[in-house]
Amino acid sequence: MPKGVMVIQTSPSDPSREDEFNEWYSNTHLPEVCEVPGIVAARRYRVLDDTDPARHSYLAIYELEADDLTATLKELRARTASGQIGLSDTLRLDPPPSIAIYELLE
Template sequence: MAKGILLVLSNATETGNEEEFNRWYNEVHAPEIVQRGAAVSFRRFKSSGVPLGKGIPEPGQEYACVYEIEAETVEDVEAIAQRLEQTKDQSQGVSPDMDLTSVRASFMVPVTS
């Protein structure tokens, strides 16, 4: 059972094809991350545009992808990052419709008390 997440925030390019960006992300990129053994599943989201509250800005990225990962510790995350590095030749590349300057990502592990 997955215990951590990889959170990736991103945008389509302003001049690109947003529909193609979403097709590529849903059908190529995210499944590839799972196939490469870095995650067990994923879900994608689009910002609603509704702020959480007054004075709490939304991030600048319109899209989020939440990957479930088998990680409880930093060492587990390091192993996943290494797996991604070792399998980078299996990548089908990045869509020209993805704004790489907008990408923000974080491996997150559970908080235990």
């Protein structure tokens, strides 16, 4: 079965709401995303050098195992569009989160 990672870069909508953003992301969003078939694990990271305001300040890496790795992202987007995965107003959408899927090379 193919393996890979989905890398998502995000930021809080307002630096004064960073704690609220982290609470939502870690305790609500991450568990909802991890219910998507093909996502087997997740970890979050914070950038150490936050001097560039244009750069996203958080990174989530989701481990994937699926016959079609891109189907996982399609399902994530479908669940978000339907409201099954909720978004928070603490998530910065301009610029939007950056999302990429990488396939494991063996």
